[in-house]
Amino acid sequence: MQIQRVVRDLVTTKRTFWLQAKALRVVEDYKGNLEVAVDPIGCKPGDFVITIGYSAARIATGNPKITTDLTIGGIIDHWDEQRWRS
Amino acid sequence: MQIQRVVRDLVTTKRTFWLQAKALRVVEDYKGNLEVAVDPIGCKPGDFVITIGYSAARIATGNPKITTDLTIGGIIDHWDEQRWRS
Amino acid sequence: MQIQRVVRDLVTTKRTFWLQAKALRVVEDYKGNLEVAVDPIGCKPGDFVITIGYSAARIATGNPKITTDLTIGGIIDHWDEQRWRS
Amino acid sequence: MQIQRVVRDLVTTKRTFWLQAKALRVVEDYKGNLEVAVDPIGCKPGDFVITIGYSAARIATGNPKITTDLTIGGIIDHWDEQRWRS
Amino acid sequence: MQIQRVVRDLVTTKRTFWLQAKALRVVEDYKGNLEVAVDPIGCKPGDFVITIGYSAARIATGNPKITTDLTIGGIIDHWDEQRWRS
Numbered sequence: 001m002q003i004q005r006v007v008r009d010l011v012t013t014k015r016t017f018w019l020q021a022k023a024l025r026v027v028e029d030y031k032g033n034l035e036v037a038v039d040p041i042g043c044k045p046g047d048f049v050i051t052i053g054y055s056a057a058r059i060a061t062g063n064p065k066i067t068t069d070l071t072i073g074g075i076i077d078h079w080d081e082q083r084w085r086s
Numbered sequence: 087m088q089i090q091r092v093v094r095d096l097v098t099t100k101r102t103f104w105l106q107a108k109a110l111r112v113v114e115d116y117k118g119n120l121e122v123a124v125d126p127i128g129c130k131p132g133d134f135v136i137t138i139g140y141s142a143a144r145i146a147t148g149n150p151k152i153t154t155d156l157t158i159g160g161i162i163d164h165w166d167e168q169r170w171r172s
Numbered sequence: 173m174q175i176q177r178v179v180r181d182l183v184t185t186k187r188t189f190w191l192q193a194k195a196l197r198v199v200e201d202y203k204g205n206l207e208v209a210v211d212p213i214g215c216k217p218g219d220f221v222i223t224i225g226y227s228a229a230r231i232a233t234g235n236p237k238i239t240t241d242l243t244i245g246g247i248i249d250h251w252d253e254q255r256w257r258s
Numbered sequence: 259m260q261i262q263r264v265v266r267d268l269v270t271t272k273r274t275f276w277l278q279a280k281a282l283r284v285v286e287d288y289k290g291n292l293e294v295a296v297d298p299i300g301c302k303p304g305d306f307v308i309t310i311g312y313s314a315a316r317i318a319t320g321n322p323k324i325t326t327d328l329t330i331g332g333i334i335d336h337w338d339e340q341r342w343r344s
Numbered sequence: 345m346q347i348q349r350v351v352r353d354l355v356t357t358k359r360t361f362w363l364q365a366k367a368l369r370v371v372e373d374y375k376g377n378l379e380v381a382v383d384p385i386g387c388k389p390g391d392f393v394i395t396i397g398y399s400a401a402r403i404a405t406g407n408p409k410i411t412t413d414l415t416i417g418g419i420i421d422h423w424d425e426q427r428w429r430s
Contacts, residue, residue, distance in 0.1 A: 001294040001328055003284075012136060012160035014127055016146050019159055024136070026089075034167075036087040036136050041272055050270060050282075050294050053327045055141050055313050060274050060325035067146035067159065069139045070087055073277055073325060074270035081292070098222060098246035100213055102232050105245055110222070112175075120253070122173040122222050141227050153232035153245060155225045156173055184394060184418035186385055188404050191417055196394075198347075206425075208345040208394050227399050239404035239417065241397045242345055259380040259414055261370075299358055308356060308368075308380050311413045313399050318360050318411035331363055331411060332356035339378070 001050045001073060004029050005084065006043045010036055018067045025072065027051060030083045037070040048079035087136045087159060090115050091170065092129045096122055104153045111158065113137060116169045123156040134165040173222045173245060176201050177256065178215045182208055190239045197244065199223060202255045209242040220251040259308045259331060262287050263342065264301045268294055276325045283330065285309060288341045295328040306337040345394045345417060348373050349428065350387045354380055362411045369416065371395060374427045381414040392423040 004027040012024065023039045027049065037051050040061050052073040058064040060071040090113035098110065109125045113135065123137050126147050138159040144150040146157040176199035184196065195211040199221065209223050212233050224245040230236045232243040262285035270282065281297040285307065295309050298319050310331040316322045318329040348371040356368065367383040371393065381395050384405050396417040402408045404415040 001282075001326065003292055003294060010136070011163045013163050015160035016126060016138075016157075017148075018146065024087075034089055036089060040274060050268070052274075052325050053140075054311075056316055056325040056327045058142055058145075059316075059323065060276065062275075065145065067138050067142040067157075068087065069142045071274075071325075074273035077269045077271050096222070097249045099249050101246035102212060102224075102243075103234075104232065110173075120175055122175060139226075144228055144231075151231065153224050153228040153243075154173065155228045182394070183421045185421050187418035188384060188396075188415075189406075190404065196345075206347055208347060225398075230400055230403075237403065239396050239400040239415075240345065241400045259412065261378055261380060298360060308354070310360075310411050312397075314402055314411040314413045317402075317409065318362065320361075329360075329411075332359035335355045335357050 001052050002029060003076070003079070004035070004049055004051050006045050006047045006049060007034065008045050016067060018065055022061070022066060030081065035070055037072050038066065038068040039072045041072055041075065043072055043075060048076040050074050050076065087138050088115060089162070089165070090121070090135055090137050092131050092133045092135060093120065094131050102153060104151055108147070108152060116167065121156055123158050124152065124154040125158045127158055127161065129158055129161060134162040136160045136162065173224050174201060175248070175251070176207070176221055176223050178217050178219045178221060179206065180217050188239060190237055194233070194238060202253065207242055209244050210238065210240040211244045213244055213247065215244055215247060220248040222246045222248065259310050260287060261334070261337070262293070262307055262309050264303050264305045264307060265292065266303050274325060276323055280319070280324060288339065293328055295330050296324065296326040297330045299330055299333065301330060301333060306334040308332050308334065345396050346373060347420070347423070348379070348381070348393055348395050350389050350391045350393060351378065352389050360411060362409050366405070366410060374425065379414055381416050382410065382412040383416045385416055385419065387416055387419060392420040394418050394420065
């Protein structure tokens with residue numbers, strides 16, 4: 001699983017059926033690469049999270065029909081890696 | 087899920103059975119790397135989209151027999167990342 | 173799906189059961205990275221192809237027991253990206 | 259499978275259901291890239307381990323409903339690659 | 345599938361159940377990146393092999409319960425890429 005930081009929400013009016021009504025967040029790694037994850041937990045921008053990829057991402061939403069390849073799996077209590085501060 | 091931009095359609099006369107009759111788009115990330123995605127939504131060149139990978143890509147087409155590993159999952163309403171402008 | 177170019181055939185006398193009797197091609201991306209793909213279509217060296225990865229690669233062979241993680245999914249009619257010419 | 263080194267435990271109070279009660283470890287590769295893995299074996303910081311990714315990661319926990327994409331599969335008895343020492 | 349070279353065996357006394365009794369090899373790509381693969385064929389150090397990843401890796405062992413994400417699929421008869429010699 002990856003360690004990523006929540007950047008903001010993502011708004012997509014036109015969306016495939018099985019992603020509808022799911023909260024989507026833009027997340028970034030410590031290099032600033034952006035990805036999009038389903039958020040079943042309720043995160044705020046700035047939260048450090050672990051994200052789950054591949055087939056486990058679908059299961060982690062609570063419904064394997066949800067067509068995501070990245071899902072937030074937990075909020076890290078405290079993360080103080082130097083690399084994230086630059 | 088990745089954030090990519092639709093570049094153009096892809097024409098492949100000779101194609102495996104389960105990809106036939108599917109719209110294929112060339113998409114690029116902000117670094118200009120090109121990939122090919124199935125488009126079940128109907129995107130135009132220049133649209134910023136989220137793309138779904140791995141086993142979820144098949145399900146996102148509406149038919150898990152469709153042999154794709156990348157499917158467009160939604161059109162982003164507004165994307166103004168600086169990196170994409172260069 | 174990736175865009176790759178067929179380089180040549182791959183000969184492997186000793187091979188696992190489910191890959192036997194399958195045509196294998198060495199393919200390269202525009203950076204020259206080499207991979208090996210099952211070819212259910214019949215490609216020639218120099219053909220530009222789209223390749224399908226992950227679980228979809230198995231299904232794209234026509235038999236999901238075939239243990240491949242990369243399968244050629246179609247021949248691109250015309251590809252004239254500058255990057256490939258260098 | 260990857261070769262990684264256990265760095266420390268990861269504490270996440272807020273976590274999806276199927277990851278609850280699982281030991282999570284921060285692991286790093288020889289370049290210092292960090293990931294998070296489920297640890298069904300009981301590793302200590304500093305242990306060199308092999309980690310299993312993708313769908314096999316779920317099965318390797320002993321319960322495929324566990325929504326992980328990376329699971330520690332074994333402790334390497336002795337690892338003395340030069341690259342890890344720098 | 346990737347093209348890799350067998351480096352040596354990997355000894356892991358403490359190992360998850362479904363990897364027990366499986367031969368593990370350290371393999372490298374032409375850049376020298378190391379990974380670990382299950383070897384159902386019987387390779388020697390120095391052999392050039394094709395390796396199968398993701399869900400196909402489990403099936404290629406002959407038993408999909410084997411929790412590997414990389415399995416050797418065949419020995420290449422002859423490989424003389426310049427890049428491997430440096």
